[in-house]
Amino acid sequence: MEAINSIPLNYYIILSTALFCIGALGVMMRRNAIIMFMCIELMLNAVNLLMVAFSRYLGDSNGQVFVFFIMAVAAAEVAVGLAILIMIYRNANTSDTEVLNELKW
Amino acid sequence: MSITLIIFWFLSFLALLSAAIVVFAKNPVYSVLFLIVTFFAIAGHYLLLSAQFLAAVHIIVYAGAIMVLFLYVIMMLNLNKETEPHKKPLIKFIAVIAAGLLMLTLVAAFKGTEITVVTAADPSIGSVETLGKVLFKEFLLPFEVSSILFLAAMVGAVYLSKKDLN
Numbered sequence: 001m002e003a004i005n006s007i008p009l010n011y012y013i014i015l016s017t018a019l020f021c022i023g024a025l026g027v028m029m030r031r032n033a034i035i036m037f038m039c040i041e042l043m044l045n046a047v048n049l050l051m052v053a054f055s056r057y058l059g060d061s062n063g064q065v066f067v068f069f070i071m072a073v074a075a076a077e078v079a080v081g082l083a084i085l086i087m088i089y090r091n092a093n094t095s096d097t098e099v100l101n102e103l104k105w
Numbered sequence: 106m107s108i109t110l111i112i113f114w115f116l117s118f119l120a121l122l123s124a125a126i127v128v129f130a131k132n133p134v135y136s137v138l139f140l141i142v143t144f145f146a147i148a149g150h151y152l153l154l155s156a157q158f159l160a161a162v163h164i165i166v167y168a169g170a171i172m173v174l175f176l177y178v179i180m181m182l183n184l185n186k187e188t189e190p191h192k193k194p195l196i197k198f199i200a201v202i203a204a205g206l207l208m209l210t211l212v213a214a215f216k217g218t219e220i221t222v223v224t225a226a227d228p229s230i231g232s233v234e235t236l237g238k239v240l241f242k243e244f245l246l247p248f249e250v251s252s253i254l255f256l257a258a259m260v261g262a263v264y265l266s267k268k269d270l271n
Contacts, residue, residue, distance in 0.1 A: 009222055014215075015120070017211045018121055021204045021208040021211070022127075024207055029192060029200040030192070032184070032190060034175065034182075034184065035128075039128065041167075042140070052154050055230070055231075056154040056155065057220075057222045061230040062243075064156055064159055065236060065243075071163065071166050074166075077258075079259070083265035086266050095184065098192075
């Protein structure tokens with residue numbers, strides 16, 4: 001049950017890249033701010049997965065500690081981001097990013 | 106084909122499929138539910154990479170805390186299929202092309218890199234014991250600083266969601 005013996009590192013690189021691109025696609029494609037938020041989480045997770053794979057294949061535990069910190073920052077980011085979203089919804093009565101174009105060039 | 110490889114393919118397929126459903130689902134609640142499936146698949150990958158501690162933390166933090174927060178906000182804002190805004194088909198098409206090009210560029214960039222793999226790496230680097238030692242010796246200061254970050258995030262979230270900001 002050891003991935004390092006039977007799975008090449010390239011597989012994990014491709015998998016993480018694909019997950020990251022799906023997340024990026026979601027951010028570009030959707031208008032709902034909450035879905036965009038979820039896609040950002042998806043991108044963060046793709047990077048985490050790649051970092052854990054690198055850490056395992058290089059035999060260095062520092063990478064996993066970094067992933068731990070990324071998770072901590074992601075949790076804080078979601079808490080503040082959702083609070084901002086709720087405030088926007090209260091003021092503009094929508095979570096549609098094309099209505100919120102005050103700062104748009 | 107070994108059992109590890111089969112598990113790897115299954116988890117990868119599950120993660121990619123549910124990630125795609127997150128992006129393409131019309132109903133935001135389905136997006137959240139399939140995001141949870143994606144997170145469990147990624148936790149399975151962590152177990153496969155013998156990072157047990159991170160797998161546990163990942164499930165607790167993402168499936169336990171963050172997803173509940175998302176679901177709660179979606180229920181509170183009463184978002185559903187009818188209120189869901191959609192971009193024009195042309196914009197969607199351009200987004201798909203752009204994401205495909207990003208994927209192509211990244212894969213092409215990774216193709217040329219040389220990767221060193223330590224096959225005799227110690228399998229216990231993902232255990233709670235090793236990670237705890239690293240975390241509380243080399244990364245003690247960042248660990249404490251992250252608690253200040255949490256405090257700031259907590260204060261910010263409470264302040265932002267107050268009814269009357271004046």
